[in-house]
Amino acid sequence: MxxxxxxxxxxxxxxxxxxxxxxxxxxxxxxxxxxxxxxxPETDKPADIYWHVKAFRPEAKLLRIKAIDKEGNYHDVKAIQDSDDTSILNVKALVDGERLPIKMIVKGANDRFYPVKAIAKNGTLVDIKAITEDGEIMGVKGFSRSGNIINLRAITKNNRYYNVIAISPQGKVNAVKGIKMFDSEEEAVINGVSIYAHIKAIHQD
Incomplete structure (x- = not known):
């Protein structure tokens, strides 16, 4: 037991x-x-997709748009897609490994249209220009306003106007425009520079 x-x-x-x-x-x-x-990871973040930014007229060829620094060097200008949503894209200048914001700046007393510039971290302005096959350099300007949308144009010396567009690798097209969020002339101050409007590539029907 x-x-x-x-x-x-x-x-x-x-x-x-x-x-x-x-x-x-x-x-x-x-x-x-x-x-x-x-x-x-829950989801893999897709790689950024660069859209080409061009000047456009129906009867003419697409023209390059570049950022041109004070030394005369050309730098790419791209609309950047960082998600599946392509309705509104940031537009940047790719300068020396950095993405510089491109803005429409407050115009001076002698400016007819609003200048479009890339802005470096130290406040240096970099010109945004369209370039023809013959090498003619055209200014890119804020041309006219409709509500909170500012139309951009590349303008020749003979006052011929080109629209500005962004084209995806798959051939989708967005219009590159200025966008204002406030009624005041000065929208914001970026790196010491007074800006008039933001530059975006937006989908339009």
Whole structure:
């Protein structure tokens, strides 16, 4: 009888030990799985897609638009798609590895139209120009206003006007426009520069 009770007691202790080991393994296994899952991203962020920015007339070829620094170096101007939404895209100048914001700045006393410039971190302004096949350099300006939209034009010396558009690698087209959020002349100050409107590539039906 005593032996039977001792056997039952030993069996009970053994069973408890097995349950403890199994429960410990189960908990540790769950932690490992949770840790592994926590390192897995929920979604992969797509790479940025660059849209080409061009000057356009129906009867003419597309013209390059570039940022031109004080040394005369040409830099790309791109609309940047960073998600599946292409309804409104930022437009930047790619200068020396940096993406400079492009804005319509408050015009001076002698300006007929609003100048369009890229703005460096130190406040230096970089010209935004359209370039013909013959090498003629045309200013890109804020030309006219409709509500909170400012129409951009590349303007030749003979006052011929080109629209400004952005074209995706798949051939989609957005119009490049100025956008105002406030009624005041000065929309904001960026790196010490007073701006009149933001430049965006927007979808228009």
């Amino acid at each position: 005593k032996t039977h009770q001792q056997t039952q007691k030993t069996s009970g202790i053994y069973a408890l030990n097995v349950l403890f080991v199994l429960s410990t393994f189960s908990v540790n296994g769950q932690i490992i799985l949770t840790k592994k899952d926590s390192n897995k």
